[in-house]
Amino acid sequence: MAISIRQVGPGFAGEVEKIDIREPLGKADAAAIHAGMDEYGVLAFREQPMTADQQLAFTRALGTLEHSIGTSLRKPDEYRLPTTFADVSNLDIDDKPLARDDRRRLFAIGNRLWHSDSSFKPVPAKYSLLHAIAITSTGGNTEFAHMGAAYDALDAATKARCEGLVCEHSQMYSRQQIGFLDLSEEEKLRFAPVCQPLVRVHPVTGRKSLFLASHAGGIVGWPVPEARIFLRDLAEHATQRKFVHAHRWRKGDLVMWDNRQTMHRARPFPVDEVRDMRRTTLAGDAARQAA
Numbered sequence: 696m697a698i699s700i701r702q703v704g705p706g707f708a709g710e711v712e713k714i715d716i717r718e719p720l721g722k723a724d725a726a727a728i729h730a731g732m733d734e735y736g737v738l739a740f741r742e743q744p745m746t747a748d749q750q751l752a753f754t755r756a757l758g759t760l761e762h763s764i765g766t767s768l769r770k771p772d773e774y775r776l777p778t779t780f781a782d783v784s785n786l787d788i789d790d791k792p793l794a795r796d797d798r799r800r801l802f803a804i805g806n807r808l809w810h811s812d813s814s815f816k817p818v819p820a821k822y823s824l825l826h827a828i829a830i831t832s833t834g835g836n837t838e839f840a841h842m843g844a845a846y847d848a849l850d851a852a853t854k855a856r857c858e859g860l861v862c863e864h865s866q867m868y869s870r871q872q873i874g875f876l877d878l879s880e881e882e883k884l885r886f887a888p889v890c891q892p893l894v895r896v897h898p899v900t901g902r903k904s905l906f907l908a909s910h911a912g913g914i915v916g917w918p919v920p921e922a923r924i925f926l927r928d929l930a931e932h933a934t935q936r937k938f939v940h941a942h943r944w945r946k947g948d949l950v951m952w953d954n955r956q957t958m959h960r961a962r963p964f965p966v967d968e969v970r971d972m973r974r975t976t977l978a979g980d981a982a983r984q985a986a
């Protein structure tokens with residue numbers, strides 16, 4: 696039976712019905728999911744229990760996997776999951792919640808700032824697929840904002856001002872915003888900034904969007920404070936509540952979003968409860984600057 700999608704968010708975000716992710720994904724359903732992603736930007740698949748291998752198979756049926764290496768403060772021998780996954784849990788290698796003052800946790804809570812996954816890599820992410828293995832008793836929503844809608848809602852003068860600008864993205868810049876400054880020299884090198892266009896064009900729909908993220912800490916050729924205020928104003932505009940969709944997790948949910956046209960953030964949850972989330976990521980293409 697063909698999948699169906701119903702809209703759940705403000706002008707974007709859908710829920711996919713009539714699908715069992717554990718089954719091999721047929722060509723027609725894969726095409727329908729890609730079309731749904733282009734249209735909605737975010738798709739939720741409710742209560743889909745699956746193994747790690749099933750999540751990998753589903754992800755690979757949709758594109759090329761991005762590996763997660765060196766993007767957190769976990770050391771190579773502290774990885775709980777293979778590099779085919781990004782570990783979005785709050786757990787250490789023994790599946791225990793990280794202590795409140797653990798620097799790996801403090802770095803990771805930078806995910807509560809609005810961002811687009813891997814915007815700090817030369818080739819940023821296409822889709823992220825986040826699966827909830829264990830959720831907390833309260834909190835922990837993931838919120839989404841549509842950057843195509845945000846771009847459309849800018850006035851003409853601001854659109855003109857944004858055109859052609861290039862931003863510098865680094866995880867150092869997002870962590871500076873929350874006062875996380877104690878990075879080693881090795882980490883600073885690893886998190887060296889990369890350049891991304893501020894206005895990007897979706898490769899399938901041709902729609903323009905703001906390529907924003909809290910990782911953006913500078914605009915090439917601009918004084919830093921002026922750049923950061925400008926980017927902050929754009930992010931405030933783009934994340935007004937009327938534009939935001941909140942996903943309230945149920946155990947087993949898989950949520951997939953297109954990082955090329957949305958931003959997202961995690962919301963707070965109790966520090967001592969287990970939150971086990973597993974993300975697979977599809978590699979994108981280099982962001983295309985608006986002509």
Ligand SMILES: [Fe+2]
Nearest residue numbers: 806810811812
């Ligand atoms: Fe993220």
